[in-house]
Amino acid sequence: MRPLLFLAVLVALAAAGTAAASEEQPTLAELEQEVICPTCHTTLALSSSPIADRMRAFISGRIAAGDTKSEIKSKLVDQFGESVLAAPPKKGFNLLVWLLPLVAVAVAAVVIGLLARRWSRARAPAAADPSSNGRAALDPDLERRLDEELARFDA
């Protein structure tokens, strides 16, 4: 268990380091995936429209000037609005877009858990009856008739 935990911590630290480096020293290729061309509504990476070329030149200029990824995105949002971002920012109303899937997964897990519990309870009484040896108990009337048949057979 411990090596696994150690590995998980290492992976998390490496991911955090990469994210921090990407924030401080973004590349054009990264931002091309995260910014939308306002005329063709695809990412910059997929667009060759004049405004996409202009946006690429702007981003390259800001990277050369030492802007962080957040600063560059913020400047693009100032110019083109939030729709220029491929993923909505994690704040305000947009936070719903990030949180709703998690809430949906949590609700689904709870519902599945409740259903599983209900199904297991429905089977439990039969399993819990010590006289049935792990099998469902017979109907008393059926048991009486069976005893009578066995007695007749023995006789």
Added chain:
Amino acid sequence: MGRGLKIALQACAVLVVALLVALLGWQVFRTNEGRELAGRVDAGEAPPAPVFDLEDLDGEGSVSLSSLRGKAVVLNFWASWCGPCKDEAPELEAAWQRWRDRDVVVVGINLQDFDTDARRFVDRYGLTYPVLQDREGWTWGRYGLKGLPETWFVNTEGRLVGERFEGPVNAEDLDENIRLALGSEA
């Protein structure tokens, strides 16, 4: 699971689905609204022009369409990177100079552009008519624009009249439609 909880969960699920369908319907309605507007203008109707209130290019003030009621308005949607916009810019400035003393105003609405590029464009072509910046692209959807440039005409009552031009507009078309927007043959 209790019956009450089951009903509550089902109600929640129905509510979420209804909300998503409503959002989808609203988006479809908004998209069609702009396209329908263009169709009505092309059919010769005079629908009310969607109102806007946008900042000017320098961010020092704003202009709303309703504040221009009583004037004929030439609405020109443009961007600095668009080739045909460069071709028609001198025509629009010339029309503004010809008509500005007769209750006509030319309004440029800059879309999908950088402020600096738009200002450079305005300086280069010596545009003196009001130029507004639509950063969020609000007018794009409301007017059902298909590309840039586009030019529309608003009459003195705030209704869209005449022709709607997709692509560069020339002096003759401008004059003809401005007269129509003024409601005269002056």
